[in-house]
Amino acid sequence: MKVLYISQHFESENGLTRPYELAKKLAEDDVEVTMLTGKNMVEKELDGIQIVSTKTNYDHTFAFHKRVLAFLLFVIKSIYYGLKEKNVDVIYASSAPITVGITALIVAKIKRVPFIFEVRDVWPDAPIEMGIIRNKAFIKIVRGLERLIYRHASHIVALSDGIKRNIIRKGIAKSKVSVITNLAHCDKAAQYVSKCDRSHIETQHPELIGKTIALYPGTFGAANDLSFLLDVATQHPDPNIHYILIGRGKEKEAMTETIRNRGLTNIWLLDNMPKAEVFSWMSASDIGIVNLANVPILAAENSSNKFFDFLSLSKPIILNFKGWQDDLLRENKAGAGFDYDDKAGYYNFLKTIHNHQTEKLEMGERARVLAENHFDARILKDQFAELIKSYEVNEGYELN
Numbered sequence: 001m002k003v004l005y006i007s008q009h010f011e012s013e014n015g016l017t018r019p020y021e022l023a024k025k026l027a028e029d030d031v032e033v034t035m036l037t038g039k040n041m042v043e044k045e046l047d048g049i050q051i052v053s054t055k056t057n058y059d060h061t062f063a064f065h066k067r068v069l070a071f072l073l074f075v076i077k078s079i080y081y082g083l084k085e086k087n088v089d090v091i092y093a094s095s096a097p098i099t100v101g102i103t104a105l106i107v108a109k110i111k112r113v114p115f116i117f118e119v120r121d122v123w124p125d126a127p128i129e130m131g132i133i134r135n136k137a138f139i140k141i142v143r144g145l146e147r148l149i150y151r152h153a154s155h156i157v158a159l160s161d162g163i164k165r166n167i168i169r170k171g172i173a174k175s176k177v178s179v180i181t182n183l184a185h186c187d188k189a190a191q192y193v194s195k196c197d198r199s200h201i202e203t204q205h206p207e208l209i210g211k212t213i214a215l216y217p218g219t220f221g222a223a224n225d226l227s228f229l230l231d232v233a234t235q236h237p238d239p240n241i242h243y244i245l246i247g248r249g250k251e252k253e254a255m256t257e258t259i260r261n262r263g264l265t266n267i268w269l270l271d272n273m274p275k276a277e278v279f280s281w282m283s284a285s286d287i288g289i290v291n292l293a294n295v296p297i298l299a300a301e302n303s304s305n306k307f308f309d310f311l312s313l314s315k316p317i318i319l320n321f322k323g324w325q326d327d328l329l330r331e332n333k334a335g336a337g338f339d340y341d342d343k344a345g346y347y348n349f350l351k352t353i354h355n356h357q358t359e360k361l362e363m364g365e366r367a368r369v370l371a372e373n374h375f376d377a378r379i380l381k382d383q384f385a386e387l388i389k390s391y392e393v394n395e396g397y398e399l400n
Helices: 018-028 064-084 100-111 125-129 136-152 161-169 195-204 227-235 252-262 275-284 296-301 305-312 324-331 343-355 357-374 377-389
Strands: 002-006 032-037 049-053 090-094 115-119 155-158 177-179 212-217 241-246 267-270 287-290 317-319 335-337
Touching: 002 018, 002 064, 002 100, 018 032, 018 049, 018 377, 032 064, 064 100, 090 100, 100 115, 100 136, 115 136, 125 296, 155 161, 155 377, 161 177, 161 296, 195 275, 212 275, 212 343, 227 241, 227 252, 227 267, 227 343, 241 275, 241 343, 252 267, 275 305, 287 305, 305 317, 305 357, 317 324, 317 343, 324 335, 343 357
Parallel strands: 002 032, 002 090, 032 049, 090 115, 115 155, 155 177, 212 241, 212 287, 241 267, 287 317, 317 335
Antiparallel strands: none
16 A cells, blocks of 8 residues: 655654654554655655655745745645656645645545545635635635545644534535544653753753743744743742743744843743754753633644644643633643633733642643543554554546
8 A cells, every 4th residue: 555645844853743644653553655745855765754845945934925825835846746746546645735635635626546645724714814814715725625625635634623614614525524533652651751850951051950841842933922931020020930831933033033122031942952952851840831822722722742742741721712622631631721812811820830840840740641531642643543544445436
């Protein structure tokens, strides 16, 4: 069996590693996998995965029009490379961007094979609600594209129950949509978790000794609205709580200026670093931060990698939004979410974490149990492989 896996932003070490891990699982199960990506990679083969790159330049710091151009260039190039692949049995296309679905649809139609579409976030709903996309004609086009892809996909994989509900509300049959969330690497967490990590961090940064580290690893973008944390630190100054933010993005420069202007000394902005170093910081932290802009659809559908990473690392989590993740954390006493405007409640929770170390550790233990019982990568990868293998025999297949 051969799978053509389309992921424009393929990563094997840093950032979004889900496509790599799922493709690797297929390769381990003796499924031939070709990864079609826009990333310019030197490797032609990686852990049994054949790599085909369109070498499409992209960075999430690009202006919106430049990102759209990169998406369209990838579509054109990926259709060409996709059609060159021989003996493909099924195509698996992972958004974002949604435009990878164009490649999947066209290549699948010409090759007369099924394609499965993975929805990481419901686009264009979020950028429309955030005011990023405003042109009515463009909105009509992208909504039409979304319907077209959903209708012709043989199956759809959603990363959260909220995303699944959104897709069903748009007229897609419930039976056509499965949920496979992001992965909690319970088996790998032990490689990163070490009692030495905190001592190592404190040796490098003695100013953190005795402090509570609230850690955010990820993108500094509009959808993350990390200015929220600056406001919490400004309105509720507390030298015992340090906010450590790791990553890059369009909002980082402005945040640096704001921190300087406000004289905030307990917010650190660190640059991108290898995944092992990020996990070292996560292991050393006291609580994990998952942050979103005040846009309801984001909270309803969010399935951030870092949420599952913190669970697997036995860390309580704090959210600046309500939704399914808040419900899950509160039900399992593994963290909490707060309304965007409730910055006092947000801060008080962090203060509780600082003042009650035993309770913090117990919350972390419950977070780990939650990861093992609901989001273990080994279980979810098996579900994914089973779904793919169900398309192994496609004689007489007719595209929708």
